[in-house]
Amino acid sequence: MPVDEAMISSAAPDTTLTAPGPILLLGAPGAGKGTQAKVLMEQWSIPQISTGDLLRALRSDPIESSSPLGQQIRNLMDSGRLVPDELVQQIVEARLQKSDTARGYVLDGFPRTLPQALWLDDMLARTDGMPPVIAVSMRVSYTDLLRRITGRRSCPVCFRIYNVYSNPPLLDTICDIDASPLVQRVDDSENVFAERIRTYEELTAPVVAHYRGQGRFAEVNGDLPVAAVNRAVSLAILGLRS
Numbered sequence: 001m002p003v004d005e006a007m008i009s010s011a012a013p014d015t016t017l018t019a020p021g022p023i024l025l026l027g028a029p030g031a032g033k034g035t036q037a038k039v040l041m042e043q044w045s046i047p048q049i050s051t052g053d054l055l056r057a058l059r060s061d062p063i064e065s066s067s068p069l070g071q072q073i074r075n076l077m078d079s080g081r082l083v084p085d086e087l088v089q090q091i092v093e094a095r096l097q098k099s100d101t102a103r104g105y106v107l108d109g110f111p112r113t114l115p116q117a118l119w120l121d122d123m124l125a126r127t128d129g130m131p132p133v134i135a136v137s138m139r140v141s142y143t144d145l146l147r148r149i150t151g152r153r154s155c156p157v158c159f160r161i162y163n164v165y166s167n168p169p170l171l172d173t174i175c176d177i178d179a180s181p182l183v184q185r186v187d188d189s190e191n192v193f194a195e196r197i198r199t200y201e202e203l204t205a206p207v208v209a210h211y212r213g214q215g216r217f218a219e220v221n222g223d224l225p226v227a228a229v230n231r232a233v234s235l236a237i238l239g240l241r242s
């Protein structure tokens with residue numbers, strides 16, 4: 001879903017006074033993690049770090065994609081299974097070295113297994129000057145998740161995300177910005193969605209339980225419109241940081 005100024009200013013509490021630190025957005029496939037991460041990124045002037053986007057960039061790299069590792073990543077992602085922990089951890093570690101993460105960042109799609117969560121906790125415990133991680137989980141009904149996933153389309157040129165049900169382009173399957181034909185992710189079919197949900201329940205639900213147990217955790221209703229979810233997420237972050 002595109003993020004515009006009106007959406008941000010109408011939804012956002014004042015976020016200028018507090019250093020946001022590391023924020024985890026948790027939720028099932030299609031819960032709106034990427035959409036909300038982009039709004040938070042604008043509000044707080046911190047980067048969105050999406051392991052899905054980083055892995056998709058890796059697999060579309062002309063050299064990496066033809067390597068055995070690139071092909072393994074493609075097979076796993078296209079079938080809705082997770083990429084090995086060690087590989088994703090290496091990618092996240094390298095990304096967190098960049099200077100734009102100094103005031104904080106939004107992690108979208110990571111951690112996704114309990115070992116990834118424990119690795120992140122350990123790494124952050126060894127990072128000076130960063131407030132502790134906080135986690136916000138978005139709860140969305142199965143029916144809405146399915147509509148969001150099967151309805152998602154994106155522009156391969158400007159990466160704008162649409163949804164044929166809730167946020168269609170002005171002209172059929174053409175990007176409003178640059179008129180490129182929109183594409184659908186291979187893993188956004190109904191069959192692969194079922195596998196992604198199964199993987200989420202088996203491997204990622206324990207991550208939600210882990211952060212809930214740590215106390216710096218909030219859950220919001222993600223079934224609402226984007227601006228309303230953003231308001232709930234922003235208020236949860238401010239509450240957890242106060």
Ligand code: AP5
Nearest residue numbers: 001029030031032033034035051052083109148152163226
């Ligand atoms: P990834 O890209 O992270 O996919 P995901 O977690 O399944 O999440 P999605 O990107 O599908 O959904 P989202 O929650 O971001 O929703 P969005 O905002 O786009 O991962 C893909 C694959 O990479 C994995 O399967 C795995 O193979 C691998 N991978 C990634 N991270 C990994 C890790 N840590 N470890 C191992 N493997 C990893 O919204 C979806 C749609 O809904 C859009 O069309 C949007 O416009 C619409 N929408 C959003 N919010 C709303 C709303 N409030 N109301 C109506 N529509 C809405």
